[in-house]
Amino acid sequence: MGESIVVTSGKGGVGKSTTSANIGTALALIGKKVCLIDTDIGLRNLDVLMGLENRIVYDIVDVIEETCRVDQALIRDKRCEELYLLPAAQTKDKSAITSNQLRRLIADLRDQFDYILIDCPAGIESGFQHAIAGADKAVVVTTPEHTAVRDADRVIGLLEKERIATPKLVINRFRKQLVKDGGILDVEEVVSILSVDLLGVIPDDEHVIRSGNAGEPVVWNSASLAGKAYRNVARRIMGEMVPLLVQEKEQNMLVKMKKWLGFA
Amino acid sequence: MAKVVKPSVLIKGTKDGLLFFLDDSLPFSIVLNELKHKLLHENASHIWNGPDMRVQIKLGKRQITRSEEQDLREVFSARKNLHIHTLESDGIPYLLDSPRKMEMLTGTVRSGQVLSHQGDLLLLGDVNPGGCVQSTGNIFILGALRGLAHAGSDGDESVIIAASIFRPTQLRIHNIISRPPDEWKESENHMRFAYIVKEQIAVDKMNHLSHIRPEMEWKEIGRKFG
Numbered sequence: 001m002g003e004s005i006v007v008t009s010g011k012g013g014v015g016k017s018t019t020s021a022n023i024g025t026a027l028a029l030i031g032k033k034v035c036l037i038d039t040d041i042g043l044r045n046l047d048v049l050m051g052l053e054n055r056i057v058y059d060i061v062d063v064i065e066e067t068c069r070v071d072q073a074l075i076r077d078k079r080c081e082e083l084y085l086l087p088a089a090q091t092k093d094k095s096a097i098t099s100n101q102l103r104r105l106i107a108d109l110r111d112q113f114d115y116i117l118i119d120c121p122a123g124i125e126s127g128f129q130h131a132i133a134g135a136d137k138a139v140v141v142t143t144p145e146h147t148a149v150r151d152a153d154r155v156i157g158l159l160e161k162e163r164i165a166t167p168k169l170v171i172n173r174f175r176k177q178l179v180k181d182g183g184i185l186d187v188e189e190v191v192s193i194l195s196v197d198l199l200g201v202i203p204d205d206e207h208v209i210r211s212g213n214a215g216e217p218v219v220w221n222s223a224s225l226a227g228k229a230y231r232n233v234a235r236r237i238m239g240e241m242v243p244l245l246v247q248e249k250e251q252n253m254l255v256k257m258k259k260w261l262g263f264a
Numbered sequence: 265m266a267k268v269v270k271p272s273v274l275i276k277g278t279k280d281g282l283l284f285f286l287d288d289s290l291p292f293s294i295v296l297n298e299l300k301h302k303l304l305h306e307n308a309s310h311i312w313n314g315p316d317m318r319v320q321i322k323l324g325k326r327q328i329t330r331s332e333e334q335d336l337r338e339v340f341s342a343r344k345n346l347h348i349h350t351l352e353s354d355g356i357p358y359l360l361d362s363p364r365k366m367e368m369l370t371g372t373v374r375s376g377q378v379l380s381h382q383g384d385l386l387l388l389g390d391v392n393p394g395g396c397v398q399s400t401g402n403i404f405i406l407g408a409l410r411g412l413a414h415a416g417s418d419g420d421e422s423v424i425i426a427a428s429i430f431r432p433t434q435l436r437i438h439n440i441i442s443r444p445p446d447e448w449k450e451s452e453n454h455m456r457f458a459y460i461v462k463e464q465i466a467v468d469k470m471n472h473l474s475h476i477r478p479e480m481e482w483k484e485i486g487r488k489f490g
Contacts, residue, residue: 146393150375153392157374193392193410195372 002033004106004116005237006135006164010151012122014143015172015202018212020119021049022227023139025217026234028083032114035074037086037106039131040121041096044088051078051215052085061089061096063105070108079220084113094126099133106134115237124158132159138167139199139237144174144185153194168199170233175204200233201244202226272298281318281349288324292332300339303346318349327353327360366404373397373411393433402426412436413458424477426457426470435465 007020017040024036038046041061047053058073063086070086077083089096109116120131132138138159142152152169159167171190178184191198202208205226211218218227219234225245232242272295274285286295302308319340328336333351340346351358366384373379375394379387384401391397395411402423403415409427414436416423421438435442435458442458442465455470459477474481 150394154375154394157377160374192408193390195390 002035002110002113002116003137004110004118004135005137005139006118006120006132007139007141008120008128008131008155008159009122009141009148010124010155011142011148014141014148015208016122016141017045017049017119018208018218019139019141019170019172019202019230019233020117021046021212021217022219022230023234023237024083024115024117025050025077025080026219026231027115027117027237028077028080029219029231030234030238031082032238033082033112034080034115034117035084035086035109035113037109037116037118038088039097039102039118039127041088041127042090042093043121044090046119047075047085047087048215049212049217050085052087053215056087059087059089060105061092064097064101070105094121094130097130099130102130103134124155128155128158132162132164135164138164139170140167140194140196141170141172142190142194143172144179144187144190146185149185149190149193156194156196167196169194169196170199171201173204174201198244199236200229202229202233203245273302275302281320282346284319284321286321286323286326288326292326292328296332296335296339299336303339304342312343312346314345316345316347319346320350321348321352323351323353323358325354325356327356327358329360333359366402375411391427391432399423421460422477424457424459424473426455428455430456430458430467432458435467437465440465 007016007023009016020036024034028034036046036050037060038044039060047056052075055075058068060073062068063070063073074084074086077085106116106118118131118135121127140152140156140159142148156167169191171187174187175184179186187198187201203225205218205224207221207224208218208226211221218224219230221227229245232245235242270287272287272290276283276285286299303312321336337348340348366386367381368386368388369379370388372389373387373391373395375392378396378398381397381399383399385397385399385403387397387403387405388407390407391405391409391411391413393410396414397403397405397412398414398417400416400418400420403413403425405413405427407427408429408431410431410433412434413425413432415425416438419438423437425435425437432444435444437458437460440460440463444467456467457470457473458465458467468476
């Protein structure tokens with residue numbers, strides 16, 4: 001029986017789709033069978049990030065309206081054998097599906113996949129309600145900014161109301177340098193406000209933008225710190241204990257300084 | 265010799281409806297039982313069935329607690345056509361002000377959530393920005409107050425709001441609203457509380473509370489010096 005995980009945030013633009021694409025790819029690289037579902041009907045993005053836009057024939061609304069079978073709509077990833085995408089419809093809107101229909105669809109997919117990642121639209125309206133309907137677990141994405149943390153808090157409240165097992169937190173676009181200036185919130189502050197378990201901290205990394213535009217999730221890039229952080233998140237989802245990624249460049253600097261001063 | 269028992273419940277019909285006189289010299293439970301007997305006895309049901317009726321209840325010199333009032337209303341709820349219109353004691357408020365009871369709750373009040381409460385509230389948990397705690401009495405938070413707290417929401421101006429970590433976005437006591445200074449000094453490690461002084465909300469360190477509310481201060485019993 002597969003596990004369904006919704007990736008949500010409340011606020012837009014914090015990296016839900018990027019996180020979905022990368023966690024999904026990372027899980028598939030570990031050898032799991034993964035299905036990504038884009039529920040942002042009308043504003044689909046996940047297919048672009050995965051570089052699969054030109055392969056779409058059928059979408060989630062076609063499946064729900066029974067215009068096609070599920071396996072006809074599922075698109076296999078370019079490189080991963082065990083990674084599939086169920087794209088959203090671009091010509092319809094959120095009212096095209098209902099919570100129950102999505103719940104049934106996910107129940108069908110459970111037999112075939114180890115993980116079903118549901119990419120949730122921004123906001124807390126019907127699209128959000130549909131996306132969380134069939135989820136067992138939730139990953140809440142936020143950036144270390146007050147606005148994003150506020151919205152994440154609201155979303156966590158709503159998830160708890162829906163009795164979805166304690167949401168886990170991913171802090172995206174983290175910049176150590178800005179924390180030092182006091183410009184953004186620190187990881188501890190965010191975790192203490194939201195009081196949920198931390199699943200990972202993704203450093204701000206330009207590779208993420210580059211690879212997103214190239215249609216290739218950043219986890220493929222072994223040189224990228226963000227890619228490594230996403231791989232760690234995937235391992236934590238599978239239940240492994242992985243220490244939080246220290247922002248390496250900085251540690252190196254510190255070690256260098258210490259060496260230079262003769263401490264280490 | 266059988267004692268002549270005065271009925272503890274007297275009912276009178278007036279043009280405005282029914283008047284219930286409840287004897288104040290007997291224990292309330294006995295009065296309530298008699299009332300139950302009169303209202304609910306099967307032989308009596310035909311008397312009560314009829315058009316809607318306004319009911320005025322006179323408690324004499326007795327004052328009752330909220331739970332007694334609830335029991336009383338429950339007895340009357342069995343007769344759908346009887347509507348309690350007034351409930352009064354002679355010249356005094358009918359409700360006995362029970363000693364303040366504090367309720368303890370736990371959990372996080374997140375953005376968009378409202379915790380509404382009657383009486384004093386002890387919250388073991390955080391109130392996040394965008395979250396709101398509202399209470400008719402005092403609010404004490406063992407945790408971080410980062411959202412909105414509204415104490416004394418039905419008019420009590422003597423209440424306070426206290427929190428271990430005091431970073432509210434806004435404070436309200438009764439109908440007075442205050443926005444705390446935008447910059448909180450990080451070095452402020454003392455637990456603080458808010459109260460009303462001269463129609464304004466003031467925030468002070470917890471150890472000053474005993475000067476501001478001397479009646480609340482605990483006093484050592486025992487030998488007095490000098």
